[in-house]
Amino acid sequence: MFSLGPQAARYGAAMLSAMLLTALPAGAMEVGAAVLRIDYPSLAPISRYELVPDDLGFAGATLANEDNQTTGAFLGIDFTAEYAAVPPEEASDALARLMEAGHDKIAVLARAPELLALSEQAGEGALLLNVSAAEDALRSEQCRANVVHVAPSRAMRADAVAQFAIWKKWPRWFLIHGSNPEDRALAAAFEAAAAKFGGKIVETREFEDTGGSRRTDTGHVLVQRQIPVFTQGAEEHDVVIAADASDVFAPYLPFHLWTPRPVLGAAGLRPVTFHGAHEAWGATQFQRRFEALSGRYVREEDYQTWLALRIIGEAAIRTNEAGAAALRDYMLGSAFELAAFKGQKVTFRSWNGQLRQPILLYDGRITASVSPQDGFLHQRSTLDTLGLDAGESKCTAFGPPK
Amino acid sequence: MILKASLPALLFALGTGAAQANKVFVTNEKGNTVTVLDSESWEVTAEFEAGNRPRGITISPDGKLLYVAASDDDTVRVFDTESYEELYTLPSGPDPEQFALHPTGNPLYIANEDDNLVTVTDTESRTIKAEIPVGVEPEGMGINPEATFMVNTSETTNMAHFIDTSDYKIKHNILVDQRPRYAQFTADGKTLYVSSEIGGTVSVIDMTGPEPVTRTKIGFEVSGVLPEWLQPVGVKVTSDGKWVFVALGPANRVAVIDAQSDEVVDYILVGQRVWQMAFTPDEKYLVTTNGNSNDVTVIDVHKQKAIRSVQVGQQPWGVVVQPDMAQ
Structure with a gap:
């Protein structure tokens, strides 16, 4: 299956109207991003509240694209997004099609084996943004130079x-x-x-x-x-x-x-990483925009895909570049920062391409606490008290820590 | 507790102090009220209902009308500064947060956080004159002294938009650091300060050339405070342009910047989650709202010291001081 479906078509329409809102200067730079979601056979969740929506991840991407597009309209940058959802056996074909269409920045919702295969297939010129795979090995001995990790590790x-x-x-x-x-x-x-x-x-x-x-x-x-x-x-x-x-x-x-x-x-x-009741740090605005767009509460996969496309957008806006290589360099550099409705900027770890971010502790109704907790200190960033630190990761594909 | 002008306040109003006492109005975002303080005694004299989630607050040049952005009511409520009665509402567009009033008192320029719009509302005919598409999550609103430009900051787009007040067209955009919160011109209009909450900086923008240009960005550092807690929000500049005060949110401090050198010279400890600020008309005092400690801190501007704190309502957000009134 490689189709957008009615929901995605609606997003297309929303995107188009956002574009019409402000006329773009002639010769605008185009920055495209793709989202590739691998759908695995799975049992229904224990709770009906967690039934998986058809537009999982894509809705977050659409919101990010609209956010990028609004900013792009002032700068002469035209942001677009394309989505594909396929079973694991069609992952390779789907990636090939997206790359043939010119995509080199692709947010991927997949498990580790498929993510690694896609990374191999995509090659050096592309950049994959891992939105869902949690394996720490992907941030250590199995890290790949063309994969950055928006999803937090286990x-x-x-x-x-x-x-x-x-x-x-x-x-x-x-x-x-x-x-x-x-x-x-x-x-x-x-x-x-x-x-x-x-x-x-x-x-x-x-x-x-x-x-x-x-x-x-x-x-x-x-x-x-x-x-x-x-x-x-x-x-x-x-x-x-x-x-x-x-x-x-x-x-x-x-x-x-x-x-x-x-x-x-x-x-x-x-x-x-996020939940539909989170309101602090301006998150209410994010929730309202997301709900108006999708008609449902946000899921972690949506937030992470939103982050992935906002990261691409922010890098393109600051550098005025569209290519994966230039944007990757900027993302991993010290100038990159992004506001993410969690009280502090999110940035990348230069040694393994992992996005630093606070983790919300959620009881099912409210944000009960946020880690890192008070008193857990780090010489670089308190966010580096979460997950593999520079000395712990065996990743070498990104060079020494900067 | 809702108080109507209390006895001590009335007694005070009858006195004939040399310096004029001014009313200080504070919006309480969670308490849905406005607290009134007296700028000489620093006592709370009244608290009145102000609609749902009152945030942005300003006052007419003659000091008679108080404008309150009732964010969750999607309207601007207008109150009489003597009786505290609600006189009428102004159409604001959805979720109004901050606004700037034209120096003449009309129109009001309102940021609509949910709709990526700035709404221009005629305060006399009480109608919307224009809606201007801006970046994602418009927040800060400033206006230059000549009122030729208003500036809107958009929190997710990370821009300051310079909007011509004659044709409502955006003439310039400047990228600033993450989550720009507040835009404040100097009294001579030559410099614009834009705070970036998550970026942790204040952009200093030179307005003297043909186009606005970022001159520098000022960062903050307090020993013993994690850098991520240094989140600049409200900004105020003395009318001589010499001192810039920046509220640093969860760092619970107000930074004092020497505007000549763009250097931070001091950090004044105030209440928790310091948000917005306002000078008294004589600029002797600067009042800060502290959202998490439910109080305001009064800063002696000349001494650059906090002199007292006063408990107000739940989650104080905005503050405005009534101008000197004709006796």
Whole structure:
């Protein structure tokens, strides 16, 4: 499937009207960006509130393109965006088509294996902006010079949670992880975060993914008996840390634990890049613009895709350049900065192309806290207390830290 | 608690002090009220309802009309500065935040944060004269002393737009640092200061040439305060053009800049999340709104020292001081 669909067509129309608002000078520079989304077969989420919308990511991109276009109209820069959503087996063809159409700046929503394959295929002249893959290896030994990471890594999210728990003086953690590889990787990130910030994992248990009947009529009855038994008799702990990247069990933990404790991680207090209730630092304006455009609340993937296209836009506006190479240089340089509705500018780590950004701690209704927490200091930027620091990343594709 | 002009204030008003006391009006964004203070006693004399999410606030040149941007009501509410009664509303376009009043008192130039527009409202006929498309999230509004240009800053576009007041056309655009918040001309109109909250700088723009040109950018540094908390918002310049005061938001400080050297010479500790500021007409005092500590700080301008803080309503945002009134 390689089509825009009715929703995307609507965005096209919105884009066109934005362009007509202010006539562009003749000979305007064109800056195009593409968004390539790989749609994997997946189960429905545990909560209906998290059903995946068709325009996931694209809606954020459309908003960013409109924001860029408004600014571009004053400068003689014409911003455009093109979208593609395909299953994994068609990823390569989709990238080829976008590149044939002239795209060299492409935001990608994909998992690590497809992202790496796309990076290989895109080659040196292109720049991919990783919007969703969380693997720390992509920011370390598997880093690629033509991939920058807008999505935070697992380590960044785990560190954000760890800092909060330590700030609260809750150092004893009961770690519960799922049985799938990505759940175990997330558990490893929490283990590393514990070591980094002085948390102690007093016990680890694995919740096996056996399929289950979680959304059936009687699912909750089963869960109400399973979870207390599963969590019974754990070592004395202050909090439960849930590592459930597969969305199998974590949402059931908070009210079913044997020992009543706060849950952090995949349920309870969750580390997110953004959510639909975030209002601080002018975010209300972002939310209103997004909702007017899409008719729904923003998702993390939308915010991250918005960031990716705004990063391209900001680099083009400041440099008056359109090519991927020039924009990449500017993004990774010290002059680049972008306001992102999170209270401080976001910038890139020069050693692995990771975007520095605050992580919101979200309880499902409000921003309960924001990491980095007070008191976690760093010689370069407090944001570098989250995720792989210069000395920890094995990435060499970006040269030495600047 | 809503007070109508309290007894001490009335008693005070009967006195005949040498210096004239002025009313200081503060919008309380979360409390949905305006607090009134007396600029001599620094006591709160009244608090009145001002609509939903009152932010931008200004006053007519004769001191009789108070304009309040009630952001969540999508309107500008106009109050009598004596009775505190709401007289009427002005059409503002959606989500008005900051505005600038023409020196004659008409029209009012309003930034509409949600609609990428500046709305020009005739304050007498109470009608919209023009809507001007600008950048994303228009915020700061300034006007030069001759009233030939107004300046709007757009927070996501990161520009200062120079709009000709005769034909409402944008004549120049200048890119500034991230999230420009406030635009303030010097009294002689030769210099424009634009604060960038997330960029952490104030752009100093030379207005004496054929086109506005950025002369320099001023950054801030306070030992013991993380650089990301130094977020410039409100800007005020003494009428002699010598001193620039910059509110630094969550850094809880007001920076004092020597305008000759463009150097920061001092940081004055004030309340939490210092936002907007206003001078008393004699420029003896500068009043700052502190959104997180729900108070205002009074700064002695000559001594460059904070002299007191006064509790106001919930989340104070904007402040304006009534000009000297004919006795």
